[in-house]
Amino acid sequence: MKTKWQQLDTDQRLAVKRILTSALLLLIGFLWPEKTSIKIGWFLAAYLVAGWPVLKAAGQNLVKGQLFDENFLMSLATLGALAIKQWPEAVAVMLFYAVGDFFEDIAVSQSRRSISDLLDLRPETARLWLDDQTSRIVAPEDVKIGDLLIVKPGEKIPLDGIVTSGSSYLNTAALTGETKPVLAEKGANVLSGMIVVNGTIRIRVEKTFSDSTVSKILDMVENASSQKTNVENFITRFSRIYTPAVVLAAVVLAIVPPLLFGQPWMTWIYRALDFLVISCPCALVISVPLSYFSGIGAASKNGILVKGSNFLEALKQVDTIVFDKTGTLTKGQFSVVDVAPVKIPAKQLLHLAAVAEQSSPHPIAQALVKSDPAPTDSSSLDSVEELIGRGVSAIYQGKKLLVGNAKLMQEQHAADFKASSNPLGTMVYVAYDGQYVGSLTVADTLKDDSVSAIKKLKSLGIKKIVMLTGDNQATALAVAKQLGISEFKADLLPQDKLTIVKEYQGQTNGKVAFVGDGLNDTPVLAGSDVGISMGALGSDAAIEASDVVLMHDDPSAIPQVIEIAQKTKRIAMENIVFALTIKAIFLILAAIGIATMWEAVFADVGVTIIAIINSLRLLKNDKNNPFTIQPAAI
Structure with missing residues (x-):
């Protein structure tokens, strides 16, 4: 376990060493008994140590x-303070600014670590399997398509591929956030x-x-901060x-009262310097x-994975969400949803x-094969004939x-x-020995959290x-009734x-988000205001075309990311209002001489640290947060 240091x-x-050294020199300057050049020297040394960057x-x-x-403002204000012999104040401004800068760096590192911990996936080596049944450690960049790799327990899979032998449970938490292991056997795709x-x-x-999944995701996340929001662009402008x-205002504050009203120059220069710091x-x-x-x-x-802060802001403005059904709200896999036997047990109907x-x-x-509760018996099966557009005919146990x-x-x-219908799926009828024995309904079933996700989205506005x-x-x-969706479009071509x-x-005046499975929905993902790819793990097209990539296919992740977007915008606006309000108050106080350099330090560095x-x-x-963050366990 690493220490904090x-x-x-x-x-x-x-930065820590510089802050501690400057604080020590400042303390010595305060404690130095005589007001001599040596005392000033301690203050100047403290100032240079803290303020040199x-x-x-x-x-x-x-x-x-x-x-x-901000560097110009801080330098101008503190050099001015030194010029009017306000040594401790000049050091304090630079020292506390260094503390604020350190907190900023720690905050950014923590935010970056929350991403890099999730994406600490880049493998350093790959174990290449050779023709002589031995292995050699190589760099992943040196592995070619078609090469065989061997991966042992506890090791990361270095490149995307297909399992050719062996089996193991895989921890996919770093990719999907899902802590439940996934079984990978021969023929399985692994990432x-x-x-x-x-x-x-x-x-x-x-x-x-x-071209591997890890490289594409890392590249996407590393470039996420380059996409700026309207709020960020406004702050820059x-x-x-x-x-x-404010520099011009400080100059006016420093020279107008002395020139026009005969006020003391030192008093108003000091106030102007306070004004600059604040x-x-x-x-x-x-x-x-x-x-x-x-x-x-x-x-x-x-x-x-959100490709940029501009897309996070766009999610806050979404008021219409369009879902593709298959593979997004449903599992994309057929299963038997209803069994209606006639004269025989349901298990026998499924088996036939x-x-x-x-x-x-x-x-x-x-x-149908997967739903059979009994071992499939092919020894008594004969004369199987595929009847295109109708079904299958066979002889089973002589009938x-x-x-x-x-x-x-x-x-x-x-x-x-007797023909019947079930709007949930496709009807499959079974007859044995000339006698109709029942029907089965086969359908694509809803994902477990689809209904709750729709309810949550409605509650979010x-x-x-x-x-x-x-x-x-x-x-x-x-299906729409099951989901609680009142508006749908059917019989659509891609x-x-x-x-x-x-x-x-x-x-709409808001934004429209489209949610698709990332396979055949690439044009729509790219054409919508916010494209969200569901179940896009390993899909190059989805990662390229969508703005938000869900590394698992749970619909509940959509209200979750919208909540995050809403809270992000709220906190950003809180910081803007708080900073501008405090600064406005202290600028007025500095101009009328109530706020000193020490209060100016709080108005600048203190407000910055609070905002961070x-x-x-x-x-x-926090369990009280509107969304719950579950750290990926590796």
């Missing part, structure tokens, strides 16, 4: 023509960054390191106007971007359907077995057959929730979805 990087440790940055920016920034838990597996590499304005826009420049960076970090802790369909690759057939649609039952004159599907009207209506999303964009701490609330794991 060991967790600091080199620059942070240097600020003075250096101000000088470098001055050479570049970048005059008005770089997953951790092998309890077995040794061999993997055939399917992607180079630069505001600072460019605000800083020259006016430094550090709290705004630091805390607003930090709020959004912390929001991205909070989302990342839950396996929700599974026996007939066991060799068919059709998804509905595979669902004719029919499994298919109503048309097949009618053609074969199954006794006592989402005005319109829409479901899109290629299913028929009756099926779409039944190209229809983008047209519909564009229509909704024209009908407020921003970091986004990363706090």
Whole structure:
């Protein structure tokens, strides 16, 4: 376990040493018994130790023509304080500014760590499996497509691939936030960054390191902070106007009263210097971007990757969410949802359907096979015939077995057959020995948290929730009722979805988010105001096209990230209002001579530190928060 000191990087440790050294020199200066040049020397030494980075940055920016920034303001104010022999005040301003700068660096590091901890996936080595049945350690960048790798318990999978032998449970928490291990057996697709838990597996590499899931995600997160919000852009523009304005105001404050009203020069110069210290826009420049960076970090802790703070802000403005149905709100896998036997037990009906369909690759057939509670018996099966568009005919235990649609039952004159319907799915009928024995309904089932996710979105103020599907009207209506969605579009072709999303964009003043499974929804994800890819793990198209990538496919992550976006915007606005209010009050107090340099230090550094701490609330794991952050366990 690393100590707090060991967790600091080199620059942070240097900052701590500089702050402590400056504080010690300041204390010696205060305690020095005589007011001599030696006492002043202690103060100057403390000033230079604490303020050298600020003075250096101000000088470098001055050479570049970048005059008005916080470094310039701090340097001008403190050098002025030294000029009027306010030695302790000048040191205090620089010292507390160094403390504030250190807190800022720690805050940014904590926000970044919340992302890097989640994405601490980049493998340092790969174990290449050779033809002579031995292995060699190589760099992941040197592995080619088609190479075989061996991964042992406790090791990270270095590149995306397919398991060729062995089996193991995989810890996918760093990718998905899901702590439940996933079993990987021969033929399973595995992704770089997953951790092998309890077995040794061999993997055939399917992607180079630069194209692997880990590399794409890391690149996406590293560039997330480059996408600025409207609020951040406003603060940048505001600072460019605000800083020259306050410098001019300070100059006016320093010279007008003495020149026009005969006031003491030293009094008004001191007030002008206070004015400069207070006016430094550090709290705004630091805390607003930090709020959004912390929001991205909070989302990342839950396996929700937001490509930029501008998309986090856009999520706050979403009032319409359009869902693709299959693979997004539903599991995208067929299963038997209803069994209606006639004259035979339900288990026997399931078994007969599974026996007939066991060799068919059709998804509905595979669902029937999986639902069979008994071992599938093929020894008594003969004369299997695939009847295109109708079903399957076979001889089972010497008797004719029919499994298919109503048309097949009618053609074969199954006794006592009566067609029925179920809006939830596809009807499969079974006849045995010429006798109709029952029906099964096969459907794509809802994900476990789909209904609760829709309810939560409504409670968050989402005005319109829409479901899109290629299913028929009756099926779409039944699914929409289950979900509690009143508006849906059925019988759609893939190209229809983008047209519909564009229509909704024209009908609202807010933002329209589209949620898809990331496979065939790439155009819609790219065309919506906010594209959210569900179940996009390993899908290159989804990572490229969407603005928000959910590394698991739980619909409940959508209200979760919207809550994070709402809280992020709220905290950013709190920081802006708080900083401007406090500064306005203290600027007035400084101008009329009530606020001294010490109060000026609080108005600048104190407000900055408070704003930073407020921003970091986004990363706090608190049961009272509107969203719950579950750290990924590796």
